[in-house]
Amino acid sequence: MxxxxxxxxxxxxxxxxxxxxxxxxxxxxxxxxxxxxxxxxxxxxxxxxxxxxxxxxxxxxxxxxxxxxxxxxxxxxxxxxxxxxxxxxxxxxxxxxxxxxxxxxxxxxxxxxxxxxxxxxxxxxxxxxxxxxxxxxxxxxxxxxxxxxxxxxxxxxxxxxxxxxxxxxxxxxVLGMVASNEPLKTAPRLSSALAAASATGAFGIFYSSIWAMSTFLSTPRLLSIGALAIGAMILWLILSNVLWDSPKRSSLARVVLLYNLSTVMTLLVCVAALYSALVLLILVGGLIVISPDYMREVIGQEPTFTTYLDIAWLSAAMGVVAGALGSSFDRETNLRSLTHGQRERQRRYTEESEPGSTHQPS
The missing domain is CATH 3.40.390.10 (Collagenase (Catalytic Domain))
Structure with missing residues (x-):
């Protein structure tokens, strides 16, 4: 040196x-x-x-x-x-x-x-x-x-x-705040939503009217339906869990805006992960349960893998909307700690004896 x-x-x-x-x-x-x-x-x-x-x-x-x-x-x-x-x-x-x-x-x-x-x-x-x-x-x-x-x-x-x-x-x-919220670890908290979504989405496997509807809907329309379902669930979670923060004074308006943006993006990741898991589950179930010959008779054309995927996508959209309602009945789920605004309030009011503030040496 x-x-x-x-x-x-x-x-x-x-x-x-x-x-x-x-x-x-x-x-x-x-x-x-x-x-x-x-x-x-x-x-x-x-x-x-x-x-x-x-x-x-x-x-x-x-x-x-x-x-x-x-x-x-x-x-x-x-x-x-x-x-x-x-x-x-x-x-x-x-x-x-x-x-x-x-x-x-x-x-x-x-x-x-x-x-x-x-x-x-x-x-x-x-x-x-x-x-x-x-x-x-x-x-x-x-x-x-x-x-x-x-x-x-x-x-x-x-x-x-x-x-x-x-x-x-x-x-x-904002991206850093989303990472701090750890959305992929938050997603399992929506277990009641996943249960309700799975139960509702499973109807798409057994109801032939959903097969026919998904076959005749265009890809842009199906994507729009999925986006609307995800948006509806995010809105429901924000309103039902009071996740939207309001600035107490004008000087905090910009940072509170960042809090809210990070909350929306975190929920977007959570719900998109839930939707993707639901599409996969329904797709696998449909491939196992629905006979291609029977589907051909119902929809009047030769089914392909895309046909099964369209059914899973539309059924998952129905399931996600039901899942939003299901999440409101889960008293064990507390999504408020997901947000930066709530955790910031804990910094002011949490007592030293609480686990979140315990000093841990290493």
């Missing part, structure tokens, strides 16, 4: 429960390797799980992070990896450095849903180098990216912020 390589560094990485924690654990070894390239030994990386809290005025409460840092003997850098989407001046905020507390807050959703491992690593390293070299030169860093820009504080003790543009950055943030 070069003679000017800085001495060792101790880093504490605190992450929100859920996806941020899994990402923190997955990249811990890589972070340690990168730090070993930039610092002399010893290099230490510790991880901890804790929920970043919000004050009533929506500002960040860093008291828990400071307390955890004391437990670890005041590490050189404390990194908070959160699922909170953050905006300042209408621009997505990727990271913010609080020099007085030696804390940097990194927003996972702002980094997007794809290739986030590398993006998170680069952002973490960028924050660490800025916090350990506060008076150093601000030349290009190998961890920097052209689509994000630091706004360095002019006054001592002021915050430095890392932003991205609103256009692509907004899209990236």
């Amino acid at each position: 070069a003679d000017d390589t800085p001495d060792g560094v101790r880093v504490l990485l605190v992450s929100d429960p859920g996806l941020p924690t899994r990402r923190a654990h997955a990249l811990r070894d890589d972070l340690q390797k990168y730090l070993a390239e930039e610092f002399r030994p010893p290099v230490e990386v510790h991880t901890r799980t804790a929920m970043l809290r919000l004050r009533p005025d929506d500002s960040l409460d860093l008291d828990d992070a400071v307390q955890i840092a004391r437990e670890f003997g005041h590490p050189d850098v404390v990194l908070l990896l959160t699922e909170l989407p953050r905006l300042t001046d209408g621009r997505p905020l990727i990271a913010e450095i609080f020099p007085e507390e030696n804390v940097a807050v990194i927003s996972c959703p702002t980094l997007g849903a794809f290739a986030t491992r590398r993006r998170i690593l680069d952002t973490l390293m960028d924050c660490i180098l800025r916090m350990t070299h506060p008076a150093g030169p601000r030349g290009p860093s190998r961890f920097g990216r052209s689509w994000r820009h630091w706004n360095d504080a002019d006054d001592a003790g002021a915050h430095s912020t890392l932003h991205t543009g609103m256009a692509l950055g907004g899209v990236r943030m």
Whole structure:
């Protein structure tokens, strides 16, 4: 190593429960390797799980992070990896450095849903180098990216912020919020909807009028019926579970809009997965139960695989509409924790004794 390589560094990485924690654990070894390239030994990386809290005025409460840092003997850098989407001046905020507390807050959703491992690593390293070299030169860093820009504080003790543009950055943030909602893990919560949808969709296998109707409907019309069924179920889930958030003040209108967009897109993924599973189940059932000779007599033409697929598609559309009603009778299903808005409220009101906020060292 070069003679000017800085001495060792101790880093504490605190992450929100859920996806941020899994990402923190997955990249811990890589972070340690990168730090070993930039610092002399010893290099230490510790991880901890804790929920970043919000004050009533929506500002960040860093008291828990400071307390955890004391437990670890005041590490050189404390990194908070959160699922909170953050905006300042209408621009997505990727990271913010609080020099007085030696804390940097990194927003996972702002980094997007794809290739986030590398993006998170680069952002973490960028924050660490800025916090350990506060008076150093601000030349290009190998961890920097052209689509994000630091706004360095002019006054001592002021915050430095890392932003991205609103256009692509907004899209990236919404996709990141959808990933944080983990729609494929949420889909099994709709078990009652799937049961009702399967029961109703199964009628399409046994009722010949549905065979005839699906045969004479054009492909665009069938696709439109499927889209309308998915849209109807999404609307029902939003209304019946009160998933739509309203801003309490105009300054929060933009971030609440992002919350609602991510909720709709998350439900779209959930319901589309349910619809696809239903089409597959009905298709397999139809191929097994419906005799091609009998279908030929009913529809007056030679059946093909596409014929069976059309029947499954139309039957699934009927089933999804019934599934929306079925979901309202499932008292075990709680979709409100799906939304960022609800989880943000938990950050204000959840007691320390609740599982979601328990500190877990590693």
